[in-house]
Amino acid sequence: MRSSFRLDAVLVQAVIAGALSFSHLHDLAQAAGQNGWKAWAYPISVDLLLVAAWHRLRSLRNTDSPRRAAWIWFTVALAASLGANIATAGLLDLADVPAWLRILVAGWPALAFLGGTLLAHSPATSPEHDEPAPVRDAVPEAEPEQPARTAPVRDLPAPEPARQEPDEIAPAATAPALPAAPSVPPALIAHARKLADTHHATTGHAIDTDTLRARLGVPAPMADAIAAQLA
Structure with a gap:
């Protein structure tokens, strides 16, 4: 509850201060010869330039970009707002505004346009430099492990081969059966x-067999079987 009350008080104070500054700028512009909607446009221009410069300063707060230009335009807008407040406090005869003040008021739109353009089109952040990749410490290559030395083996007499009885002799291995030739349809033979x-x-x-297999699009065994029947 306490924090919300303090926040509301700050907002009310900001609205009051903004309204007073707005009114002072309007009165000064009107006294300098800017009548009608022009007198209302001057305070809007000053406040917008002040807000744009402040926003620019906040966006550059955590960067390495130069902030001199943003500070210059913030100071210019603050001086225009503060000068209007002081000038309308009785220190200046609004019925007889001096010529230099009329010149400043008449030249303000061009100055505000220049400042707003520079603030809007300046790069927000400085270009990042490519940092070199960290070089890892060279890891020494592991030396190849040497095989463990074994004790010398003494010469032992070779064992005598076991004698096989005639009944225990293994039968000779039979030759593997050849794969049967694939069956070929008669229609395929006629086409071949x-x-x-x-x-x-x-x-x-x-x-030849390769050409026949390519023309028919069949596997090699079937092409061999067809070639055998065509021979």
Whole structure:
């Protein structure tokens, strides 16, 4: 409850101060010859430049970018607002404004436009420099392990080969059975025969197995079986 009351008091104070400064700037601009909507545009221009410069300073707070330009424009806008407050406090005859003040008021729009443009289009952060990658300490290569030395083995008499009885002799290993030739459909053989005849009529040579397999698109075993039937 206490913190919300303090926050509300700060907001009320900010609104009152802003309204008074706004009114003073309007009165000074009107006294300097800026009538109608122009007198209301001057306080808006001053306050916007002040807020833009302050926002720029906050955005550059945690960076390495130069903040001199933001401070300059913040000081210019603050001086314009503070000067209007002091000038309208009775120190200046608003019925007879001096010529130099009329010149400052008339030249303010161009100055505010320049400051706002520079604040809006300046880079927000400084370019980051590529930092070199940290070099890791060289790790010494592990030396290859040497095999452990074993004690010399004494010469022992070779064991005599065991005699095998005639009944214990293992039978001779039988030769592996050859894979059966794949069965070829008659229609495929007829088609292959047409291809072989066409190839012979074109080239004058009998078709080989590789060409036959490429023309038919069949595996090599089946191509061999078809070639065997065409021979």
